[in-house]
Amino acid sequence: MGAIRTTCAYCGVGCGISAKVTGARSLTIAGDMAHPANNGRLCSKGTHLGETVGLEGRLLHPMLGDRQATWDEALDRVSQAIAATVADHGPESVAFYVSGQLLTEDYYAVNKLAKGFIGTPHIDTNSRLCMASAVAAYNRAFGEDVVPCSYDDLDCADLILLVGSNTAWCHPVIWQRIEQARERRGAKLVVIDPRRTETAEQADLHIPVAPDGDIALFNALLASMAEAGEVDHAFLRDRCDVRKDFFANLKNAVPGIPADLFRKLAKLVAERPRMVTLFSQGANQSVCGTDKGNAIINLHLATGRINRHGAGPFSITGQPNAMGGREVGGLSSTLACHLGFSPEERADVAAFWQTSSLCNGPGLKAVDLFRAVHAGKIKFLWIMATNPAVSMPDAGFVREALAKCPTVVVSDILTDTDTARFADIRLPALGWGEKDGTVTNSERRISRQRRLFAAPGEARADWSIIAEVGRRLGHGDAFGWETPHAVFCEYAAMTALSARHGKLLDLTHWADCTPGAYQAMEPFQWGGEHPLAKRFPTSDGRARLVRVQAPAAKSSDAWPLRLNTGRYRDQWHTMTRTGFSPRLAAHRREPLLEVHPDDAAKHGLVDGGLARTETPYGTAVFRVSLCDGALPGQVFTPMHWTDVTGSMGRTGRLANPQTDPHSGQPGFKDTPARIEPVEPDWRAFLATTVIPETMPVDTYWSRSRISAGWLYEIAGEGTFAIDTLLPPGKISEAVDHKRGMRRIVATNADGALVAALFLTRSGMLPPRDWIAAELGKNAAHAAEWLAGRPAQPAPDRGPIVCICHDVGEQQILAAMADGAQSQADVGARTCAGTNCGSCRPIISRLLEENRSAIKEAAQ
Ligand code: SF4
Numbered sequence: 001m002g003a004i005r006t007t008c009a010y011c012g013v014g015c016g017i018s019a020k021v022t023g024a025r026s027l028t029i030a031g032d033m034a035h036p037a038n039n040g041r042l043c044s045k046g047t048h049l050g051e052t053v054g055l056e057g058r059l060l061h062p063m064l065g066d067r068q069a070t071w072d073e074a075l076d077r078v079s080q081a082i083a084a085t086v087a088d089h090g091p092e093s094v095a096f097y098v099s100g101q102l103l104t105e106d107y108y109a110v111n112k113l114a115k116g117f118i119g120t121p122h123i124d125t126n127s128r129l130c131m132a133s134a135v136a137a138y139n140r141a142f143g144e145d146v147v148p149c150s151y152d153d154l155d156c157a158d159l160i161l162l163v164g165s166n167t168a169w170c171h172p173v174i175w176q177r178i179e180q181a182r183e184r185r186g187a188k189l190v191v192i193d194p195r196r197t198e199t200a201e202q203a204d205l206h207i208p209v210a211p212d213g214d215i216a217l218f219n220a221l222l223a224s225m226a227e228a229g230e231v232d233h234a235f236l237r238d239r240c241d242v243r244k245d246f247f248a249n250l251k252n253a254v255p256g257i258p259a260d261l262f263r264k265l266a267k268l269v270a271e272r273p274r275m276v277t278l279f280s281q282g283a284n285q286s287v288c289g290t291d292k293g294n295a296i297i298n299l300h301l302a303t304g305r306i307n308r309h310g311a312g313p314f315s316i317t318g319q320p321n322a323m324g325g326r327e328v329g330g331l332s333s334t335l336a337c338h339l340g341f342s343p344e345e346r347a348d349v350a351a352f353w354q355t356s357s358l359c360n361g362p363g364l365k366a367v368d369l370f371r372a373v374h375a376g377k378i379k380f381l382w383i384m385a386t387n388p389a390v391s392m393p394d395a396g397f398v399r400e401a402l403a404k405c406p407t408v409v410v411s412d413i414l415t416d417t418d419t420a421r422f423a424d425i426r427l428p429a430l431g432w433g434e435k436d437g438t439v440t441n442s443e444r445r446i447s448r449q450r451r452l453f454a455a456p457g458e459a460r461a462d463w464s465i466i467a468e469v470g471r472r473l474g475h476g477d478a479f480g481w482e483t484p485h486a487v488f489c490e491y492a493a494m495t496a497l498s499a500r501h502g503k504l505l506d507l508t509h510w511a512d513c514t515p516g517a518y519q520a521m522e523p524f525q526w527g528g529e530h531p532l533a534k535r536f537p538t539s540d541g542r543a544r545l546v547r548v549q550a551p552a553a554k555s556s557d558a559w560p561l562r563l564n565t566g567r568y569r570d571q572w573h574t575m576t577r578t579g580f581s582p583r584l585a586a587h588r589r590e591p592l593l594e595v596h597p598d599d600a601a602k603h604g605l606v607d608g609g610l611a612r613t614e615t616p617y618g619t620a621v622f623r624v625s626l627c628d629g630a631l632p633g634q635v636f637t638p639m640h641w642t643d644v645t646g647s648m649g650r651t652g653r654l655a656n657p658q659t660d661p662h663s664g665q666p667g668f669k670d671t672p673a674r675i676e677p678v679e680p681d682w683r684a685f686l687a688t689t690v691i692p693e694t695m696p697v698d699t700y701w702s703r704s705r706i707s708a709g710w711l712y713e714i715a716g717e718g719t720f721a722i723d724t725l726l727p728p729g730k731i732s733e734a735v736d737h738k739r740g741m742r743r744i745v746a747t748n749a750d751g752a753l754v755a756a757l758f759l760t761r762s763g764m765l766p767p768r769d770w771i772a773a774e775l776g777k778n779a780a781h782a783a784e785w786l787a788g789r790p791a792q793p794a795p796d797r798g799p800i801v802c803i804c805h806d807v808g809e810q811q812i813l814a815a816m817a818d819g820a821q822s823q824a825d826v827g828a829r830t831c832a833g834t835n836c837g838s839c840r841p842i843i844s845r846l847l848e849e850n851r852s853a854i855k856e857a858a859q
Contacts, residue, residue, distance in 0.1 A: 005032050006450040007439055008046040009101075009432035010572050012317030013037055013173045014441025015046055016523065019433075019452050025054050027433070027452065035523055037151060037441055043172030044570050044584065044803055044838040051581035053433045053453070059415045060457025063426040071458060075465070077425055078382070079472035081407045082118060085380040091119035091359070095369055095378045098330055099386035100127045100319025103437030103449060105487040106462035107321070108328040109479070110384065111336060113466050115329070116353040117475045121363030122378065124332040126386045127322040128366040128664060129393075132333075133284040134315035135326060136663035137293025140546050141301070143538030144338055144503050145326055149276060149312035150443045150529045155181055156310035159272035161190045163214055163296060164282015164669070166197040168841045169569035171316055174278070175199070176837050188268055192217060193282055194564060195594075195636060196629035198841040201848075205265060207257060208631055211562050211670035212286055216254045216550035217262075218295035223250035224266040225303055230273075232304030239536065240301055242545040255553070273303065274310035281318060281566065285669045290662035291548035298545045307533040316442045323440035327505060328491060332363030333664070337491075337498045338505045348497045353478060365664030366392065367657050374401035382409040384462055385429065387574040389418040390642045393666040394617040395652035411462060414576050418643045418650075428459040432577070435461060437484040438521070444531070446507075447523040463487050485518040504537050559672030561599065563615060564636045565651050566669075569838055570803065571640045579645060585704040586800040590713055591649035593622035594636040595675065600626050603675050610678040610700055610715060613637065615671045618653035621678055621700050623713070635673060646702035647695065680715035684759035687711050687772040690727040696720040708775035711768055726755045734786045739763040743786050751779035758788055767796070801846075802832035802839045812843060816850050823847070 003018040016035020020028045027050040031040035062074035069077075085093050096114050098107065107125075114123040135145045142148070154160065154177050168175040181187040191200040192207045192214060200206040209217055225231055226247050236242050254262055269275065277300065283292045297313045305311040317323055329336035339345040341361045350358040364372055370392060372378045381402075392398040402408055402422035410423035413431040420426055433452040440446050455461075463484060470479030481487045493511035498504070504527050513521075536543040554562075570587035572578040579585070593611050595603075605611050607626040612619060613635065622637055630636055641649035656671040680699050686692075689709035695701050697716040704711050712725075722744065723731075729746040736743065740763035746755040756771045766788035774785060784790050797808025807830045812820075815829040826843050827834040833843050 003030075004450050004452055005035070005448070006452065007320065007447045008042070009049060009320060009577065010045045011171055012319055012322055012442040013171050014320060014439060014445060014447060015042055015173050016447060017042070017046060017049070021452055025453060026050060027053055035447070037443070037445060037447070037523065038173045041173045041176050042836050044836045045572060045578060047804060047836045048581050048583050049432070051583060052577040053431070054580065055456055056580060057414050057416065058431075058456055058459075059412060059426055059428040060459060061428060062458065065424065071460070074425060074427060075468050075472060078409055079469050081380055082469070083473060085407065086118060089379055091357070092122060093377065093379045094118050094120045095122035095364070095373070095380070096382045096384070097366065097369060097386065097388060098123065098125045098325070098384045100125060100130065100317070100322035100325055101385040102325065102462055103321060103435055103439060103484070104324035104328060104491065105437040105484040106384070106466070107325045107330045108487055108491040109463040109466040109481075111329045112353060112478065113470050115335060115359045116349070116355045117357050117470060117473065117478060119357040119359050121332055121359035121361060122369055122372070123330065123363060124366045124369050125325050125330040126366070126388070126391060127317070127319060127325050128331065129285070129391065129666060129668070130281060130318040130322055131284050131315055132331065132365070132663040132665040133286065133289025133660050134279065134293050135331065136290040136660070137297060138315070140290070140294055140662070141297045141544050142532060142536050144505070146504055146527065146531050146537065147315060147442065147444055148306055148530060148532045149314035150525065151177060152529060153276050153310050153312055153314070154178060156185070156274065157181060157187055157276040158185070158274040158310065159188050159190070159268055161192060161275065161277040162199060162203075163192045163277060163279040164284070165278055165280035165316065166193070166199045166566065167278065167280075168199040168202065169197070170280065170318070170567050172569070172836070172838045174316065179840070188272065190265060190268065194631055194634055198845070200629070201845055202841055205261070205268065207261065207265060209254070210256050210553065211564065211634070212288055212551050213254065213256060214283055214292045215288060215295045215548055217257065218299050219250050219548070219550065220252055220254045220262065221266060221269055222247070222299050222302055223252040225270060225299070226250070227252060228266070228270045230270050231302050235304035236302065239542060240545060241540065241542040243547065246545055246547060273305055274308075275305050276310065276312055276314055278314045278316055280316050282669060284315075284665055285667060286665070287656075287658050287660050287667040288551050289660045289665050294546040295548050298548070301543050301545055307530045312530070321439040323442060323444065324438065327440060332365055332369070337495050338503045339497060339501055345501055348500065352494055352497060355478065365659070367659050367664065367666055370398045370401045373405050376404065378405065380407045381405050382411070383419060384411040387417050387419045387576065387642065389422065390574045390650060390652050391639065392652055393655035393668060394657035395650065396618050397657070411465060413459070416644055417574070417576060427465055428457060429465070430455055430459050430461050434459065437463070438488060443525060444527055445523050445525045448521050483515065485515045488518060489513060502537050502539070504531050554672070556672055559616070559674055560633070561673045561675060562634050563613065563654060563671040563673035564634055564669050565639050565655055566636065568638050568640060571638070573640065574642050575640045575645055580705055582705045582707045583803045585706070586803050588638070589704040589711065590623045590702045591638050591641045591646065591651070592625040593675065594625050594627040594630050596628060596630045596632045596634070597626045598632050599635070599675070600624065604677045605675065606677070610680065611675050612678050613654060613673055613675050615654040615656070615673045617655065617657065617671070620650055620654055621648035635675060641702060645704075647698060648700055649702050678715075681717045682715065682759055682761045683765060684714040684757060685712060685765055685768055686714060686725055686755065686757045687768065687775055688725070688727060688755040689775055690754065692725045694724060696724050706772045706775070711772050722757065725757060729754050732782070732786060741765070743788060745785045747779065747782070751782075752776055753785055756785060756788075801842050802830070804835035805831040807832035809846065812846055813850065816847065821847070
């Protein structure tokens with residue numbers, strides 16, 4: 001079979017992929033050279049998608065509780081539960097919590113079922129956690145949720161401001177485009193972020209704003225542009241609605257930012273009108289995220305830096321189809337197709353769907369939706385393709401809500417997730433590589449995701465599961481689709497309503513497409529490159545400058561620190577896919593608490609030790625990583641670990657559930673916190689081919705993928721039955737009194753290593769790489785297994801930097817000592833950084849840190 005063109009499963013860049021099926025569940029992956037979003041580039045996550053398509057852990061059959069059921073049984077049970085709940089408690093007692101992982105066809109189907117036929121407005125999506133503030137800001141400024149830019153704008157910008165975006169890690173292919181713009185055109189890069197991330201380290205200027213300091217910064221930039229005569233009065237007059245006193249009382253200074261640093265930034269902004277501001281979760285995940293978005297948009301409108309090549313306020317989404325969900329109406333604050341809930345809009349939607357059960361007004365946003373579940377108002381909840389027991393803020397409260405809800409249905413690809421543990425009914429859905437439909441990326445480009453594999457077991461497409469339930473509820477005519485093509489055509493036809501209400505979303509030219517045309521669809525951008533060039537879709541066609549005020553600074557003696565949360569470069573959300581890739585796991589094996597050395601010293605933490613992090617919402621334990629990239633007073637933890645992959649490293653239990661008043665997006669980036677050391681009696685690691693049935697340890701454990709199994713880091717108090725951790729087999733044991741270490745290995749009947757457990761109370765544990773790589777091998781090295789290292793150790797490679805070519809930090813430093821002076825030199829000597837490029841920021845940092853040593857070596 002030849003290559004199939006499809007789209008990446010992960011972030012909102014929406015890269016095109018050329019995939020070749022090489023076996024029952026195996027693939028080779030390359031970037032699609034013809035896809036305009038990436039022109040052949042891929043990041044580490046996209047490159048290693050082939051490692052995540054196995055069937056390990058897959059849910060393959062419908063389950064009622066722990067009993068396998070037929071689809072008929074399961075669908076009957078779901079439909080009956082919905083009908084009974086509506087009959088007893090009304091339609092608003094039914095809710096759906098869905099996901100930016102759904103395809104547009106799935107999203108359209110579930111929105112139609114919920115809002116159109118059950119009559120509940122309570123359908124919201126995990127995109128609420130990601131970029132709802134950007135949606136609200138665009139709506140306030142432009143009258144519609146329209147992203148006014150394209151990726152091509154990055155190629156011709158002279159200045160790129162990144163606000164709350166660790167682009168090099170979270171949107172790496174955009175980062176590669178930015179790198180290219182800097183190399184080719186001398187574009188300047190400014191990173192506005194409280195943390196000195198790998199992205200910030202590469203910038204021309206890093207502005208370390210305080211958490212939620214962005215509004216003050218953008219207001220100050222506006223004031224300085226006004227002073228410098230850079231306001232575009234003609235654009236304001238002709239295209240915008242702006243209050244007369246809009247520029248009054250804006251301060252040309254930012255608390256906490258040195259005046260000379262701000263002056264440098266203001267000079268760059270004044271001199272470079274081709275300016276794109278990319279903003280992401282760091283701006284959106286805030287209790288004032290919408291105001292932040294409008295502060296950014298205000299600057300662009302006031303200076304006329306919009307609707308031109310190389311200029312605009314550009315929100316970049318986290319998920320592969322967050323935009324598709326926004327378009328069809330997956331957010332509870334939209335009815336469908338960018339329409340709201342006015343009587344006219346409702347009447348048109350009801351007529352299009354031919355329903356008399358349309359919901360009345362906007363529904364509950366994610367955080368409030370789970371509050372309503374907790375309060376017993378929602379009695380039936382259907383969760384699709386997302387893991388709210390981990391990812392919602394104050395996730396302990398969300399778990400209580402799920403436990404109380406009379407009926408929880410979970411559609412997922414995995415048997416065991418934290419959320420699935422609360423499900424009454426589990427429905428097996430299709431995963432990436434099995435689905436067929438469309439997604440929209442951050443620049444409004446719609447692309448096909450195409451099927452690569454047959455559906456495993458009894459898994460079904462989400463849209464088709466929803467259609468089955470719709471038919472069982474007596475709405476056969478409305479849910480009669482047999483193919484995703486039929487769903488897409490209906491959605492495309494419905495966008496005619498958007499135009500009728502003055503909106504720009506318009507896919508009507510696809511409404512009558514043939515199945516062949518749908519199958520062959522090339523990526524296309526609705527609205528073109530700059531959709532707001534002719535008019536803004538407000539009632540008078542003019543954009544709004546929205547006056548926004550910086551929030552007051554927060555401090556508390558009881559909670560001396562602020563917790564920021566976010567992503568790792570090589571993991572995705574709750575690791576339900578990336579967690580299966582040994583290469584991706586190599587980047588970060590544990591959840592780390594990044595803390596400034598001064599704060600660590602103040603609170604008694606040591607690098608590599610463990611720390612308890614407490615917030616008003618919960619407690620978690622992380623491995624400490626001293627990091628002077630964090631501002632003093634701030635700490636950072638990753639969002640990825642769950643109860644399936646660790647004991648205490650779940651960040652969601654800590655995060656602030658307070659929300660932005662306009663968007664309902666929670667403030668993940670700024671939670672009051674305190675930290676203290678955890679001093680366990682003993683520490684251990686376990687490399688094993690088999691996941692232990694239970695982990696008899698509470699203090700700390702975390703799990704990551706290795707080639708032949710799993711690697712656990714463990715710490716605890718008291719004693720536990722060691723054999724509960726080991727698979728059956730022959731046990732050999734050694735006690736190293738000198739190093740204070742107990743070493744146990746287990747072998748199977750063939751003498752192959754199946755597990756190695758190293759445990760110490762006070763000493764050092766050996767490096768994990770070698771013994772982990774021995775799993776599954778035969779007994780040739782049995783004596784060395786108990787030593788934990790080979791008789792002739794290979795040189796230490798250090799932490800893996802380039803996962804594509806398996807190159808460690810020490811190898812890169814050796815290449816530098818050998819004369820490598822640039823990325824290209826390092827690539828030529830080690831191959832590092834020559835494939836996906838995700839590790840290039842680290843290589844740049846190593847080059848920078850070692851520049852003087854490199855110079856000396858060259859002399
Ligand atoms: Fe996938 Fe990486 Fe492209 Fe995002 S940047 S779509 S994760 S390949």
